[in-house]
Structure formats: C-alpha cells, structure tokens
Amino acid sequence: MAPLPYWRLSSFYLCYFALLGATAPYLALYFDHLGFASARIGELVAIPMLMRCVAPNLWGWLGDVTGRRLTIVRVGAVCTLLTFSLIFFAKSYAWLAMVMALHAFFWHAVLPQAETLTLAHLKGQTARYSQIRLWGSIGFILAVVGLGRLFEWQTLDLYPYGVLLIMAGIVVASCWVPNAQPVEHAEKGVGEGFLRQLRRREVLVFFVCVALMQISHGPYNTFLTLHLDQVGYSRGVIGLLWALGVVAEVLMFMVMGRMLARFTVRQVLIGSFLLAALRWVVLGSFAQYLGLLLFAQILHAATFASFHASAIAYVQRSFGSREQGQGQALYAALSGTGGAVGALYSGYSWHTLGPSLTFGIASVVALIAAIILYFTSQRTAL
DSSP: OOOOOHHHHHHHHHHHHHHHHHHTTTHHHHHHHTTOOHHHHHHHHHHHHHHTTTHHHHHHHHHHHHOOHHHHHHHHHHHHHHHHGGGGTOOSHHHHHHHHHHHHHHHHHHHHHHHHHHHHHHTTOGGGHHHHHHHHHHHHHHHHHHHHHHHHHSOGGGHHHHHHHHHHHHHHHHHHOOOOOOOOOOSTTTTSOHHHHHTSHHHHHHHHHHHHHHHHTHHHHHHHHHHHHHHTOOHHHHHHHHHHHHHHHHHHHHHHHHHHHHSOHHHHHHHHHHHHHHHHHHHHHOTTSHHHHHHHHHTHIIIIIIHHHHHHHHHHHHSOGGGHHHHHHHHHHHHHHHHHHHHHHHHHHHHHHHHHHHHHHHHHHHHHHHHHHHHHSTTSOO
C-alpha cells in the first residue's frame, strides 16, 4: 500500500480554505466599503453560493465520466485566479456580479473533486480525513487573522490583492497533489447507481437537512462581520473572533474519528442542528456581551466541524466509487442552494427586521432540520 501523501493533501486544504477565510468574513465588508446597500450585498454574496447549485454537479459528472479529477482541480484553480482578476477593471454592481459568478463557477469545481481524491488516498480510513481537513481550518485562521490586522492598518482597497495572492497559493498546491482513483465499495446497497441511491429515504432526508443547515448560516456568513463592526468591535478583534470559531473547529476535527465511532451520524447531525439554533440566537441578540459571543463562536465546533465531517462520511458510505464525484457535488450544490437562500433572505431582512430577528429566523430553520431528522430517520439506517 502506498504511503498517504499527508502533507501534499494538507497543503491544498490549507490554501483552499484560506480563500474561504478571506471571503466569508470580509467579502460583505468589502462590498459595504464600496458603498452597496445591504440588499445588494446579500445578492452579491449569494451569487457564488448559487453557482454551487450548478458547477459542482457539472464538474462532478465530468469527473466521474472521465476520471480526470486532478485535471479538473488544477484547471479550476487556474481559472478561478484568472476570472477573479477581472475585479480590477470595474466596480459596478453588474460587473461585480459577473466576476462573482465566473470565479465561483471554477472555484466550486475544485473542492468536491479534491475531496474525492483525498478519500481515494485514504482508502477507507475515513477517520484520518479529519486530520487532513483540519489544515483547511488552520488556513482559514491564518487568512482571517492576517487580513483583520491588515484592514486595521490599511484600507479595504487592498482586499482584492490579498484574495488573488491566496488563489495563487491554491494553484501551486494543486500542482503538488498526487492523483488517485476511488476504491470500490463492497457494502450492500452501495454502487447501485447515483439516481437509485438518491431515491432512498434516508438519503433524501439527509440532503434536505443539509440545505436547511446552510440556510440557517445565511446571516452568519453574510453579515456577522458587519454586525460585530456595528456593535463596536474592531476589525482585528473581529478577525480573532472568527479565528476562535475555527480553532474550536480544528479541535473538533481532531476528535471526530472517535466521536463517529461512539455516536451515529444521525445523533451527531441532530446535536449539530440544535447547537446551531442556540448559536444563532446568541449571535443575533447578545453579541454585545463578549462572554456570550465567545461561547457562540466556540459552538462553531458543532455547527460546522461535527456537521461537515459526519456529512462527508455519510456521502462516502452512501455512494459507490463511480458516483463519489456526483455525491460530493450534490452535497456541495445543496449547501450552495441553502447558503444562497440564507444570504438573500438575510440581505433583504437585515435593515427591515434587524439583526435579532434575522438571526432568529436562522435559529428556527436549524431547529426544523433537527426535528425533521429526528422524526423521519428513526426507522432508517442514518
């Protein structure tokens, strides 16, 4: 058995999620700096998420048909860099919307195929996935803290340059990733065909709840930085608060192998949904209290890390080797659909309903996901 290329895979996750650390906290802040209203900010942030509804499935199908997953990762990384560089030519709403759509089309081609390659290298050792994925969290921390400090000292006009530098890192890291092919599964029910798997009740319930979880993240992903900025926190502190959440995420990834050995995927997901409902209430109504805000950010360990790791494990065991790319792509696509809906509703409600009610809606959505999963999956294998 070939040794696991741990550092080459980890370096890719480091760079890829550093880009998320640059966009999730600061993209809306940059658009606010350019003078756009909250509704327009919500729409611009939603566009990359909407592209996750189309791009991952298209690229996932192409990866499954051709088997050229690594080529897709590398081409996607290069095209992401080239298309985002168009942001320097104009700053109108229509132009920025086009840039958001173009770069996201290629950016969202990358991760599902990279996830499939990583799982192929692991050869069924899914517990080790978290050990590699935690480097993505470290990349996020480095980006969010570094840019937060930068924007305390310098203007947000430097934001696109920072993003392009990280995108260049993704290109370099993708060239270092070795190729691999998914292994065949022998479990009963796996490998029966992508559409047949989707018709299974437990799979449908899982994907519905994935979408709901991402809808609930809408205010957090779109307006948390602006919300904390308006409450009175400095940009450096805001960066550290984002980083705290990701530190909690890293620690959770380190123990996820043992957690999934002790609890079922269903139990971990329900717990994640319930803690998400609590977290959104705290962020929306009590962010001015630093102690409660710190507690809410620590809950990121549940609302992202335990949710994501258990979801990835579920997708891997539910789809055969020839459907892995499409399975991971559908997971990404529904995450994008939910994220886009969340960004849009939060953008439209932010000034009309206010932060408290906007986050309150998110809390209700997460609670609905927990209820659906609890009552509809009791007699399934989820």
